[in-house]
Every structure is written in structure tokens, then in C-alpha cells.
Amino acid sequence: MIIDDQDLRTLNTLQLPARAEAFARFSSVSELLSLLDRAAANGLPLRVLGGGSNILLANNVPGLVLQSAMTGVQVLSRTADYCRVAVDAGINWHEWVEQSIAYGHGLENLALIPGTVGAAPVQNIGAYGVEVADCLEAVYGLQLSTRQWRWFSAAECRFAYRDSVFKHELAGDFIITRVVFRLARRFRPLLNYGPLAQLQPATAQGLIDAVCAIRRSKLPDPALIPNAGSFFKNPLVSAELAQQLTAQYPALPRYPQADGRSKLAAGWLIEQAGWKGRWLGPVRMHDQQALVLTTNGNASYADVAALRDAVVASVQQQFGVLLEPEPQEF
Numbered sequence: 001m002i003i004d005d006q007d008l009r010t011l012n013t014l015q016l017p018a019r020a021e022a023f024a025r026f027s028s029v030s031e032l033l034s035l036l037d038r039a040a041a042n043g044l045p046l047r048v049l050g051g052g053s054n055i056l057l058a059n060n061v062p063g064l065v066l067q068s069a070m071t072g073v074q075v076l077s078r079t080a081d082y083c084r085v086a087v088d089a090g091i092n093w094h095e096w097v098e099q100s101i102a103y104g105h106g107l108e109n110l111a112l113i114p115g116t117v118g119a120a121p122v123q124n125i126g127a128y129g130v131e132v133a134d135c136l137e138a139v140y141g142l143q144l145s146t147r148q149w150r151w152f153s154a155a156e157c158r159f160a161y162r163d164s165v166f167k168h169e170l171a172g173d174f175i176i177t178r179v180v181f182r183l184a185r186r187f188r189p190l191l192n193y194g195p196l197a198q199l200q201p202a203t204a205q206g207l208i209d210a211v212c213a214i215r216r217s218k219l220p221d222p223a224l225i226p227n228a229g230s231f232f233k234n235p236l237v238s239a240e241l242a243q244q245l246t247a248q249y250p251a252l253p254r255y256p257q258a259d260g261r262s263k264l265a266a267g268w269l270i271e272q273a274g275w276k277g278r279w280l281g282p283v284r285m286h287d288q289q290a291l292v293l294t295t296n297g298n299a300s301y302a303d304v305a306a307l308r309d310a311v312v313a314s315v316q317q318q319f320g321v322l323l324e325p326e327p328q329e330f
Contacts, residue, residue, distance in 0.1 A: 002038065002064065011052045011067075012330075013114060013222035013229075014304065015297050018057035020047075020065040027069040027090075029177065032142070039064045046144055047330065048175050050119030051092070054228055055330040058301045068118055070177060075103065083183050084137060089118025089176045093125075101204040104183025106135040108207040109190060112215045114222060114229060118176040122166040123326070124159045128211065129193030133159035135183060139166075141176040150174075161263075162233050162326060171328075218289045227286070231293040231308070232266040232323045245319060266315075266323055267291035273314040280307045 006023030009015050022044060026032040039046055045063035049055070068090035076084040083104040087096055097111045109130040113120075120132045121139050136159075139152045158165040166174055187204050191197055195214050201207040220227055234255075237245075242254050242262035249272070253265035270276065270290040277287030282299040284307070286292040293307060312323050 002035070006065065008049075008052075008057060008061065008065070011049060012055055012057050013051075013053045013226060014056070014293075014295055014299070014327075015226040016057040016295075016299065016301055016304065018060050018301075018330075020061045020063075022064040023067070024064060025067045025069040027071075029070075032066070032068075032175070032177070035064065035066060036142075036144075036147070047172065049330070050089075050122075051115040053114035053222065054119065054123055054327050056228075056301060056304060056325075056327045058329050061330065066175065068116070068175075068177065073099065076180065079185075081185055083185060084180060085183060086140075086178050086180050087117050088178055089116060089141075091117045093117055093120055097208065100181070100183060101208070104181075104185050105187045105189075105204055106130070106183050107132075107181070108204050109193075109196070109211055111208045111211040117179050121157060121159075121164055121176065121179060123162055124157075124164050126162070127215075128196050129190050131159070131161075133157070135181050136179060137182040138180040139176055140178040140180070141174055143170070144173050144175065161236065167328070219292060220286055220288070220294055225286075225294050226297050226299070227292050227294040228327045230266075230291045230326055231285075232270070232291060232311075233326055234263050234266045235269075235321050235323060236261045236263050237321060238262075241320065245321075264321065269315045269319055269321060269323070270311055273311070273318050275311050275314065280310060283307045285311065 002022050002024045004022055006020040008018045008020055024035050026035055047065045049065050049067045070088035070090040072088045074086045076086055085103050093115045094112050096117050097107045100107045109128040113125050125132050136154050139157055143150050189207050191199055199210050239260050246252055253268050255263040257263055267290045270285055275285045276290035278284055281303050282296045283303050286294050308325055315321055315323050
């Protein structure tokens with residue numbers, strides 16, 4: 001069923017006000033194809049919405065906004081070392097992480113990240129030293145401009161830090177319907193990043209519980225405090241700039257990368273620039289984690305953009321580092 005003039009405030013975790021000209025959820029491939037035919041017949045452009053946790057609604061959205069309600073899980077194959085599992089795009093990401101340990105391991109560090117399975121490859125979500133690309137084998141979906149079904153291997157997804165092919169030439173032109181994961185049968189936790197270094201979990205569920213506890217202690221629940229998670233990427237800078245900044249700011253967290261660059265902690269930069277816990281109208285950078293932009297529930301896109309631009313300008317002026325926002329304008 002297509003709903004006209006759908007309010008999108010509750011469908012984005014920043015609770016920004018906007019409406020969709022038309023909105024529909026599909027629970028099968030046949031429903032999706034039927035919706036595409038109806039949209040074409042009525043001249044409606046198409047947009048795809050996941051869990052709404054990584055978007056900025058700048059205006060009302062013309063056309064038909066589609067959201068997957070497909071929630072199937074299928075084991076494709078098992079070996080002594082790995083289990084390959086196909087997961088539909090509409091499943092809540094954290095719920096899938098909880099389920100995944102029944103098949104294999106590798107996703108535990110990504111627990112409690114908001115969003116859906118279908119949205120995870122777009123942003124190549126990551127936390128505590130793990131990215132979804134580490135366990136992803138393929139992405140399956142429909143290219144809107146050609147109406148062709150396409151299968152992308154992990155290499156073809158061109159994954160990078162918070163990046164993929166779906167944010168570039170396929171942006172707005174591809175509906176992910178299914179993701180295939182390759183999960184290790186043996187539990188080998190990755191604990192060398194941040195607060196996980198102090199953990200000694202005996203089980204996969206224990207690691208998930210620990211990750212959830214850490215995230216809840218630092219990050220606001222979007223159901224209670226509107227936010228889009230980490231609002232800025234951790235910047236990648238040259239080795240020379242990293243060395244200069246470390247000489248000037250010895251406490252600066254930096255993480256050397258394989259290509260010689262260093263990743264800096266955006267939250268630390270934002271805090272040092274004086275924005276942690278500071279309001280600008282109805283929005284602020286969170287008082288527990290300066291990387292998270294929150295609202296009081298009555299903010300507009302203009303309010304968010306004003307704080308975003310102010311933080312970027314402050315950090316660039318003080319450190320010579322340009323911060324890049326994570327959420328995509330919808």
C-alpha cells in the first residue's frame with residue numbers, strides 16, 4: 001500500500017521534520033517490483049530509506065520513498081571454518097548481530113549500531129576495530145535506472161572507511177535487498193581497540209553484552225535523545241600533519257594506517273575546540289561523546305547545518321583538519 005504525504009519525522013533518528021510525497025514498505029521482491037511499476041506509471045522518482053539513522057532530511061521528499069520490510073535469513077553453505085548466510089535488507093542491524101552468533105562470528109563488535117542490514121554496506125559501518133566489510137561476501141539488489149538485478153562481491157563494493165560504491169555512482173540508484181555474510185565458525189574476538197582491550201569475554205554473547213554496555217555508557221539512545229550516532233568521520237591525515245599535531249598536542253589519539261596516514265579521533269578534536277556539551281539553538285554536541293550531534297526534538301535541518309558548519313570551522317581553524325560529516329542528505 002502506498003501512503004500519500006507520509007510524515008517522516010519518526011522515520012529519522014534526528015527527528016527532523018519532513019514529509020514524503022508517497023511512501024511504501026515492501027515485504028517481498030514481487031511487492032517491490034509492483035511498487036516500481038506504479039511509481040513509473042505515475043512519474044514518481046524513487047528514494048530508498050533504511051532505518052533513518054544516518055540521514056539528514058533537508059526538505060520534503062518528492063516521489064516515492066521505499067523501505068524494505070523483508071526479514072528472511074538463509075544459510076547458503078557451511079564448512080568447518082565458515083558459514084555463509086544471506087540476510088534480507090529489512091532486518092534491524094542489532095537484531096541480526098544478536099542472531100548471527102548462532103551461525104558464526106565476526107560481527108560482535110558491531111552490536112547496537114542503529115540501522116538496518118541493507119544500510120550497513122552503504123556506509124561500511126564500523127566500531128572497535130571491525131567494519132562490516134570484514135565479514136561481508138556480497139550485496140544483492142536492484143539498480144533502479146536499468147531495472148536490472150545486480151550482485152556485487154565485496155571487492156566490487158569498493159569498501160573504504162565509511163565508504164562504498166553505493167555512496168558514489170550508485171547513490172540513489174540501487175536498492176539493496178539482501179546481504180551475504182561469511183562468518184567464522186570459531187570465536188576469535190578482536191579486542192585490541194579502545195575499551196575492549198580490557199575485556200576477556202569467554203563467549204560471543206558476552207562480547208556483545210560488553211559492547212552494548214560500553215556504547216550505552218557513552219552514546220545516547222536515539223529513542224530518548226534524537227541523534228544520528230557519530231556525526232563526523234574520524235579524519236585521515238598525512239603522517240606529517242599527524243606528527244606536527246602530536247608534537248603540539250601529546251594527548252591527541254591517533255591510529256596509524258596501512259597507507260602511511262593516521263586516523264585522528266574526531267571526538268577529541270571537537271572537545272578540544274570547545275563544543276562538547278555546548279548548545280547552538282536546539283542542537284548540541286553530546287556532553288558524554290562530543291562526536292554525537294543531538295537535538296531537543298524540535299530542531300530543523302537548518303539548526304543541524306548551523307552546528308555542523310560551526311564545529312567544522314572551529315576544528316579546521318584550531319587544528320588544520322577538515323571534518324567530514326557521516327550522515328547523508330536525503
